[in-house]
Amino acid sequence: MKGAQMKLSGRTILITGGSSGIGYEFATQLLARGNRVIVTGRNQAAMDKAKAQLPQLETIRSDVDDVAAIRALCDDLITRFPKLDTLINNAGIMRIIKLGEGIDLDELTDEVDINLNGTMRMTELLLPHLKRHRNGLIVNVSSGLAFVPMPISPAYSAAKAGVHAYTRCLRAQMADTALTVVELAPPLTETPLYQAEFSRRMNGQRGMPVVTLVKKAIAGIEAGKTEIRPGQANALKIASRIAPGLIFRALSRVT
Numbered sequence: 001m002k003g004a005q006m007k008l009s010g011r012t013i014l015i016t017g018g019s020s021g022i023g024y025e026f027a028t029q030l031l032a033r034g035n036r037v038i039v040t041g042r043n044q045a046a047m048d049k050a051k052a053q054l055p056q057l058e059t060i061r062s063d064v065d066d067v068a069a070i071r072a073l074c075d076d077l078i079t080r081f082p083k084l085d086t087l088i089n090n091a092g093i094m095r096i097i098k099l100g101e102g103i104d105l106d107e108l109t110d111e112v113d114i115n116l117n118g119t120m121r122m123t124e125l126l127l128p129h130l131k132r133h134r135n136g137l138i139v140n141v142s143s144g145l146a147f148v149p150m151p152i153s154p155a156y157s158a159a160k161a162g163v164h165a166y167t168r169c170l171r172a173q174m175a176d177t178a179l180t181v182v183e184l185a186p187p188l189t190e191t192p193l194y195q196a197e198f199s200r201r202m203n204g205q206r207g208m209p210v211v212t213l214v215k216k217a218i219a220g221i222e223a224g225k226t227e228i229r230p231g232q233a234n235a236l237k238i239a240s241r242i243a244p245g246l247i248f249r250a251l252s253r254v255t
């Protein structure tokens with residue numbers, strides 16, 4: 001059965017947004033398992049720092065929100081790394097947005113442009129290549145908020161619900177190919193994204209350690225799971241089914 005023997009070793013893996021947080025921890029653990037790992041990000045200094053920590057890491061500056069740049073990136077990747085068999089669509093941002101208070105229209109949709117459109121475009125560019133591999137793998141990073149929106153982050157919640165829906169469609173369309181499509185829905189996780197602003201808004205609630213999150217993700221992929229919802233992300237999905245009003249009211253209290 002597809003996914004049942006999914007080994008995360010000996011692969012060539014592209015991680016978008018791999019200079020920090022979950023992407024960087026994926027890079028760390030996947031390099032330690034004997035994979036070749038390439039990461040992208042916008043900030044060269046952050047990638048240089050990652051490279052200094054992990055000298056085997058390949059880093060390429062690229063913004064998933066720049067169509068011309070990702071076209072060039074994917075052409076270059078296929079030429080330089082023809083064994084590329086795994087794409088982890090991880091790059092993402094999350095902001096607090098007060099609706100109706102004058103945010104610039106271009107900025108309003110940044111999470112949709114990066115987290116959702118970036119995922120769909122990177123996938124579209126690399127699908128023909130990944131489908132040719134015997135064990136191709138795409139991992140799309142969504143969120144527990146894909147199942148229940150959090151009103152202070154409307155664009156983020158919309159984008160992650162979109163990643164969830166898109167990933168289900170992609171998996172269904174790839175059903176008769178050798179490609180495995182996995183969704184990783186992290187819970188609150190201790191990364192710069194969470195620690196910067198949201199930790200305070202959530203009364204200092206501790207997120208899952210990023211090392212634990214990535215270990216659970218890798219174990220889930222290797223066990224053949226296609227929707228991995230560690231910790232509270234699973235609770236959010238269940239609550240969205242059995243008590244949708246209650247859980248939405250709870251997330252509406254985060255201000």
Ligand SMILES: NC(=O)c1ccc[n+]([C@@H]2O[C@H](COP(=O)([O-])OP(=O)(O)OC[C@H]3O[C@@H](n4cnc5c(N)ncnc54)[C@H](OP(=O)(O)O)[C@@H]3O)[C@@H](O)[C@H]2O)c1
Binds near residue numbers: 019
């Ligand atoms: N931490 C959590 O609690 C949590 C929970 C659920 C889901 N997630 C998801 O997990 C993923 C990783 O988040 P994180 O917590 O690890 O955040 P993080 O520490 O802020 O890391 C985000 C990474 O994405 C890169 N990035 C952002 N925009 C990009 C773009 N346009 N093009 C290319 N790279 C870009 C960043 O580098 P540059 O800024 O240099 O580009 C950085 O390497 C995101 O999709 C996030 O939504 C996180």
